[in-house]
Amino acid sequence: MSAPVQLSSIPTIAELYKDGQLRPASPKPTDASLPSPSSLCNSRVSLxxxxxxxxxxxxxxxxxNNSLLGxxxxxxxxxxxxxxSLYEECKTLNGCETGSAKITTAHALPSKYIIHAVGPIYYRARSESPDRPAExxxxxxxxxxxxxxEKGGSVAFSCLSTGIYGYPKAEAAQVALTEVRRWLEEEEEAQRGDGGRLERVIFCLFDANDIEAYQEWVPKIFPPTDDDLPPKEQATEATATTDQAPAASTDTTTTESSAEKLKPDAEDIDKDWEPVEKPSETASEKTTDISEEGEQVEAPDLGGSDGEKIEKPETKDVLDEAAATGKVLPQSSLEKDW
Structure with missing residues (x-):
């Protein structure tokens, strides 16, 4: 079993901006409904x-799922x-309604508690009303x-409802980030600047498409402060705000599109990421997907149940070892075929 990933080794959004692993939204959003930069929020949220x-x-x-039984x-x-023993404890909870959550101890996991949240089946909720899935x-x-x-410390979220429940990943990322930002701001106001009850909120991602969705929405919901930007980008930002009619920039780090920024340079291919050997794939295997554990499972139909059982293969895929290392969001990972 891999060594537990400690909180001290998980970077905040502010640190990811400074390291260049997160970039400000480009072009800069003009939507007035989007929140302003917050050093407090950026220092308490991680990816x-x-x-x-x-x-x-x-x-x-x-x-x-609603049964809470795995x-x-x-x-x-x-x-x-x-x-x-987790299954035995979950049996005492009598299930959980969609849109709610219940808590247990973490048993053999390195965390202390598990919060079991039941997200919506996207198309079933949408049949009720267009806003129902987000609610x-x-x-x-x-x-x-x-x-x-209530437990304090730190909490890490998996991506809720984006798997077999069919919630579009970009839409789910927007809801998740918006709710966390709103909650942190309300908590901070209630605590009157005392630091709040949660030290850190972590978004734990696994799938490459989830990473792409969060890299799109984090800069919009948690935009960088001036102090979060690397010195070169701070200077560029200052120039853009003082010039009435700035000339076209030749700095590719500030003019390339959002899609281009997600593409790695050759020198970044091995940065902050351990290369893994891609498993061989036959024609009959091309309809399979990769689970959280790195297992190959049948690609499910949307609108199914997150509680559907899957059978484990005899041996784990090599992706289990790569995912368990706790590497942080290198942009080059988006080019990997997971």
């Missing part, structure tokens, strides 16, 4: 690419790593944050 079962945070949030994907990975998903994040705050 990491890892298996959530390896994080030594106070709490982790599981993408559970299933496929991240839910199955958490139950498997925590041990059978239920937002409720999951708020309820989970309230439960985590």
């Amino acid at each position: 990491i690419r890892a298996s959530i079962t390896t994080l030594a945070t106070t709490s982790i949030v599981n993408a559970a 299933g496929g994907g991240v839910d199955g990975a958490i139950h498997s790593a925590a041990g059978s 239920l998903l937002g409720s999951c994040y708020r309820t989970s944050l309230d439960l985590a705050a």
Whole structure:
């Protein structure tokens, strides 16, 4: 089993901006409804690419189903790593409603608690009303944050409802980030600047498409402050705000499109990431997907249940070892074929 990933090794959004692993939104958003830069929020929110079962945070949030008795994907990975005693404790909770969450101890996991959040099945919720999926998903994040705050310390979220429940990843990222930002600001106001009850909120990502969605929405919901930017970008930002009619910039770091920024340079291919050997793939295997544990599973139909069981292969895929290392969001990872 891999060594637990400690909170001290998980970078904040502010640190990721300074290291160049996150870039400001380009072009700069003009939507007045988007929040302003906040050093407080950026220092309390983190991103990491890892298996959530390896994080030594106070709490982790599981993408559970209504039964809370385990299933496929991240839910199955958490139950498997925590041990059978988690199943026994979950049996005493009598399930959970969609849009809500319940908490248990973490058993064999390196975290202390597991918050089991039941997100919506996207197309089923959308059949009720267009806004219903976001209402239920937002409720999951708020309820989970309230439960985590009772325990204090740190909480790490898996991506809720984006797997077999079919919630579009970019839309889910927007809801998750917006709810966390709103909750942090409300908590800070209630605490009157005393630092709040949660030291850190972590978004734990695994799938490359989840990473792309968060790299799109983090700069919009948690834009960088001037202090978060590397010195070169600070100077560029200052020039852009003082010039009435700035000339076209020749600095490719500030003029390239958002899509181009996600493409790695050759020198970045091995930066902050351990290369892994891609498993061989036959024609019959091209319809499979990769689970949280790095297992190959049948690609499910949208609108199914997150609680559907999957059978484990005899041996784990090499991706399990790569995901468990806790490497942080290198841009080059977006070019990998996961």
